[in-house]
Amino acid sequence: MRAIALERFRAPLAVRDDAPVPVPGPEEALVRIVAAGVCGTDVKLWRGDLPGTPLPLVPGHENAGVVEAVGNGNGPPPGTRVVIFHHLHCGACRSCLAGSQNLCERLRGRVGFDHDGGWADYLVVPMRNLRPIPDAVSEREACVVPDAVSTVWRALLTVGRLETDEDVAVIGTGGLGLVACQVARAFGREVLAIDVSEDKLALAREAGANHVALAADARTAAAALPEGAARLVVDCAGTGDSVSLGVGVLADGGRLVQVGYSSDARLDVAAAEVALRELRILGCRASSLSDLEAALDAVADGVVRPVVGGTHRLEDAQAAIDALAAGEVSGRQVLLVSESA
Secondary structure (H helix, E strand, C coil): CCEEEECCCCCCCEEECCCCCCCCCCCEEEEEEEEEEECHHHHHHHHCCCCCCCCCECCCCCEEEEEEEECCCCCCCCCCEEEECCECCCCCCHHHHCCCHHHCCCCCCEECCCECCCCECEEEEEHHHEEECCCCCCHHHHCCHHHHHHHHHHHHHHHCCCCCCCCEEEECCCHHHHHHHHHHHHHCCCEEEEECCHHHHHHHHHCCCCEEEEHHHHHHHHHCCCCCCEEEEEECCCCHHHHHHHHHCEEEEEEEEECCCCCCCCCCCCHHHHHHCCCEEEECCCCCHHHHHHHHHHHHCCCCCCCEEEEEEHHHHHHHHHHHHCCCCCCEEEEECCCCC
């Protein structure tokens, strides 16, 4: 089978055409990959910014495909269109039983991070990591749901507990931020999108943001919201500056949900400001299975439409990485692994 391999950090990705097709074991399924997303985290992996990344590695943690075969056990039958939940959770620890599979206490790793991912023709994963794709959703849309859509869903609704009478600010309007604008508009009141790119802000307005602002003008724009500030801020950028900006546009008693991150970014917030304004700073790590299921339903119902910013052949994965690293991409890029995408 074909597979894209990260063999050396910051070196061109290798294109293999003779990789062995994996064989599913008990409780596992062989999935034929149809479409796979290209995320900013894939750029971090390629650069070597994430400690512990094993080499060689087949990247790809946003995947949609078709079940080809299963080992013994219960799971979707062959022919089922599925997305893949990339946290290899145990299903039995306290966190998993509580519905937080993303925080599994016996996590075996993550597909596309420290286990081979979906930038290949086939992938073997545990059957408990599969969820069916609704009929109304294509694979090229579905592949980005396990990360770009379900992470934002968790940030806004599960962690952030957004209410319909609250104003929202979204910092960073890339693949995650554009989806965040859609979800926030659907479940909140008014949405302010903040970025450093005029082009991305134009897309944010198309995605549902009532207000847009460059970072330098964000505080003035937030003051124009009905509450005079955002009750909930979702930071999809994850830099030290974006956190400070988020606190600056946040209402007293408000919540900031940290979604984006980088290995060297640090939070620089005055302890007195957090205490005296009763601010809540919350982390959001990917999503749970219930978040993924809700996000798939939202896409099927038209509440959210993933913004696909470009498509590439599997063999052109390096071009997708280069474009994303250069800041030339709006929305999510997708690798079309098979023609049915």
